[in-house]
Structure formats: structure tokens, C-alpha cells
Amino acid sequence: MNIQPPNSSSIKSRFAVKFVQAMKRLSKRRGMGDRYKRYRATRAAARVSLAAAVGPERAWSRAVLRRIKKRRGLIGRTTTNPRRNLRGLVPGGKGMDYCSLLSETAHYITCLQAQVQVMQDMLHLSSP
């Protein structure tokens, strides 16, 4: 049941490309002068880009992509209820048995680490 651990570098490159594209689209959008809105949109773009980079092979990325299709609040979950429960943190963790929840968490952590690294690098590159 345990799929192989994610290839960090490939995820990083895929995420970087998608994220940059999303940010470009974001900067062209109107009504983004508001800082908070822009921050929310950036975070959403980051989340979506990561899920798109990972693809549909993991349950948590599927859950994130599903949320987009449903057009619900993309970030609403993690901001409004910072739960102590692991199920509330990992996307799609509600309807999962404990065993797969743990494996999804492991994969999710790896991808988050890759995402943070990429975003940090981009930040440092752009404004040293």
C-alpha cells in the first residue's frame, strides 16, 4: 500500500514552474492591490501548484484538486480551524483510515518541505 516516497527534486521543479506561472497570472489580475487578498491568492496559488505538481497519485493532492473543482474556499480550512487533529491538517484526511492517513502525512510533509524550499529560493533570488 505504501507508494514510493516522492522525488523531491522533480516535485520542486514542477512546483516552481507552476507556481511562477500562477504568480504571473496573479499579478495581471485586477483588484489585487489589497495586500490581504493578494496574500490569500498567493497562498492558494502555492497550494494548488503543489497539488498540481504532485498529481493525482496521492490522496491528499486529489483532495486539494477536488476542492478547486468544487470552487469552495481553497484555504478556508487551515486558517479557520487550526485543529490539533492530524486529520484536520492533512487535506483529505477526514475520510481516511488511520493507516493511509499516516502515509499521506509522510508524503505531504515531504512535498511541503519541497514547496517551502522552492519559495524561499525564489524569494532570495528575486530580492537578495
Place this chain on the structure above:
Amino acid sequence: MREPSREPESPGLNSINSVMNQHLFLHEMLQPFNFEPTSSHEDFLEQMLSSVPPTPSSFPWADDHPPPGNSEDHSAAMRMRHQQISGAAAKALMLQQQLLLSRGFSAPMHDHNDVVDSSSPNSANPANDASIKGLFNVFTGLPGQNSNQSQQFHHLQGGGLQQSQSLSGAAAATSGDGAAGRSKQKVRARRGQATDPHSIAERLRRERIAERMKSLQELVPNANKTDKASMLDEIIDYVKFLQLQVKVLSMSRLGGAAAVAPLAPDKSPEGRQPAASNNSNKEGMAATEQQVAKLLEEDMGSAMQYLQGKGLCLMPISLATAISTATSHSRNPPHNGEAGGGGPSSPSTSVMTVQSSATTIGRKMSLQEAIAAPKLE
């Protein structure tokens, strides 16, 4: 939840056949054991069951032969029963009867018949009751497809075996931890019964969870696994931390968001907001240049911040010229190395010379360029 899962009628007897064969084997095995009443009865049954070759949970109910070499009413009772009971319960009954037979009780069998026919109250003698209890306790741990069957077993035994029912009720409390949806009702997990598929499955599951936890523990920085709960807390904290980092990074990106896509400096020299337009025009540049010059005299840091807000950076002229000559789309500017183009695909840079200092203000390159820049060195 009480719906009986019936096997089709014709296969019924074959299972009984196979089971009976096993019981005959058991019957011989039982002789050397000394029979002790009630207390060690359960252990004895465990021994007996552990010697039973594992049967598939779904019996091959395909055959029609009546079981060989048994007393008449026994087979009759079995035929009757198999119509009423599904697999595991039937096996339970059969084993029990074998046991009773070997113990030399013939009367309880009839009592048993009556009970199965759901006609009689508790007429079994205490030993029988204990044996039924013991047997029943064991068989609740059997893999009966669903423990609906054992529940059905309850039902058929009727009020005659109230004690066993209460026992099963108590057994629910002692079931192994985390029977995750495998059976609708709690099944009592007998410790130390290695051949019990339920406990095997439980153990497998626990092992899987343990290995997942171990891999998680390697990911999370603080890896002192004192116990599972604290490890979980660590994992949760780490996930929250990573998500928080993403939040912070996207927040800090607000000021430098323009840096991601190559944007021209803002038309208004005052504004620190990231520019939305993609055109680069000389007037904007000139105004920015003046603004920067003014700021440079006051405070270097604010000048840098201003530039960053506009998506520009300060670099030595030599580097700027090197970059601009290296990129393919750069045009030669009249007096300062200014190149046009605002699209993300064009690798052009525009540079501005600040007369007051020997540095130039270079427009932010697209990310591809930035990655390509070190190659120039």
C-alpha cells in the same frame, strides 16, 4: 445488523462433511487430554482449535453427501441446522457436538437440538452450559465472515444460553483495540491465540502503522520517539509549522511579487506598490531613477527597498553590460543600456545608469534569466 447471511442450500452439507472429518480427527485427539471442568475448559478448546487445520472462511459448500459414520439424529440435526445457520455458526455447533460426544454426553445433544429448534428453555446441565460457553467464547474469535454469524448463533441459542450472551456482551468490552470497521460488532480478541485470523490482521495493521510512524519520525526533525502520542503531537506541530512557513513566504512575496514576473517600474515614482503594467517606458525609468537617486543620498537601505518594491535591483555596470550583451534580445540603447520588451519570455534587461554612482539599476530578470545568470561568470 442481524440479517443472516445465508449460504446456498446445496453447498451446505459439504462443509459439514469437511468439518465432520476434522472433528473425527479431533475426536481421536481428544482422548489423551484429560477433561477438566469449566475453568481450564477454554484453554483446552484453544488447544483443540489450534490443532484444527485452518479452513477457509468460506466453506466449499458444494457437495451433497450426508456426513458419514455418525448417528442418525446427529446428521438430521445437522441438516436441519445448516438450513438455519450460516457457516461459522454451523461449524461452532459441530465442534461443540463433537466435544460433547467425546465427553460422553449424549443427552445434551438432544437438549441442544431443542434449543436450536427454539422451543426449550435452559435445560442443559451446568457442564454443558460451561462447555457451550467456552466453545462460544472461542468461536466469537473465529473469522466468521462477519460476526453477524456469531450473533445469529446467539439468536438461535435463544434464551437458553443467556449466560453466553452476557458473556459476549462482556466480551465486547475486552476486544482488541481498534477493530477498524472490520466487523460491525466488537469481537473479543483472545490473547495469545496466534492462529486467529482476526488477531493476525490486527497485528498486521499495527505493524503497518508502526512502520509508517517510523518513516514519519525520520521526516520530522525532533525524532525522540518516547511514545506514540508525543510523536503524533510532533508530527502535527511540524505540519502546522510547514504550512505556516508557506503562509509567511506568500505574505513576504507581496512586496516582491512583481519580481516573479518581469515587470516594468511603476509609472508613479512615489508608489511602492508592485507595478501592474508590463510596459517599460523611459519616463517611468527616469522618474524612478530620480527617486532612487534621491533616496540613495538619504538612506541606502530604503533605496534598496524601493527598488525591490519595483522589481529592480542594483548592480555594477560591468555586470549589467555583461548580462545585456549576453542576452539575445537586448537592443543597444542610445546612452544607457536600456532594452525594451516586457514579456516574460523575452530575456531582455534594461539597465539605467545613475550618474551619481558607478552602479546601474537593472530591471529584474525573469526567473529563467536569473538562473542563467551565474553561467556568465
